[in-house]
Amino acid sequence: MEAEKNLYTVSVYTENNIGLLNRISAIFQRRHINIESLNTSASEIEGVSKFTIVVEITEDQMKKIIGQIEKQVEVIKAYFHKDEDTIYQESCLFKIKSDLLFDERQIQNIIKESNARIVTVNKDFFVLEKSGRREEVELLHRELSVFGILQFTRSGRIAVTKDAMEISKMLLAFNN
Template identity: 60%
Template sequence: MEKERFTISVYTENNIGLLNRISAIFLKRHINLDSMTASRSEIPDVYRFIIVVKITEEQVKKIIGQIEKQIEVIKAFYHKDDEIFHLETALFKIDSSLLFEKREIQNIIKNNNANIVTVTREFFVIEKTGRRRETEALYNKLEPYGLMQFVRSGRIAISKEKMHISKILESFTPENI
């Protein structure tokens, strides 16, 4: 089977140590994570991990089964890239003198639909939200000017198809367990 990129969504209770146990599932199988994010979900007291991996569909099915064996895990799903809307955010910190000395930086920012979020005497910060290839392209354009700092979030994603996840999760809320 061919490796594909999968986005795994894991709905959980918010308990200490769960992140360690979930990441250990991937570690045991020598699977590298492309990204991982966590946030609260649309259901009170239910949290959501979004994990991106490049593996076979057979592997992702096994991993979902292992993740769902964790006590605090309510439900896990996986999706291919064409089944979800996904974005990430990147921040770029650059020397402020370049903003005024190098006109092409202003054009790069504008042409890449990025935003300047702050300017100080020493540096300015650019924010870019989009697909990974877009943040990578902006990185490649800005890198020759000297990046002071760069950081990118993990993927955030929602499914294109209606999942009725809220109804599924309502039965798992603490007052119903």
């Protein structure tokens, strides 16, 4: 029987070095694992970056990959979590023709019901921003597709854990 695949959020705390992203993505590529989402940002500790990677794999595969990631010299620590152990969001932007905002009452309702926010409006287009779970972003995309979307972009997942993470203490020691 094949092991069950789960969606995992991987948090990798690193020094900010050129080429590390390529080496980390190569770890997944060698195993033919698709990265669903990838985000890099500053972490809570100055001078330390955080990669947030979402993959759908088995727990055994996940443990092996964490071991490989942690072998990278610049990696301080890597963790993996299931969805129920994290609080996560995605953000997206939609660019839509301006006349629709004024002529289509339904678009106004969609914006209101989805808790999307109008970022900018000019004579040619308006831009909507939506943050939420992937399902919410996908629903809004489906609803707006009917009217025509000029441009669409979505961020990778950003996430924090529900439980305290020992990394904060560890990173403080690393920084001192």
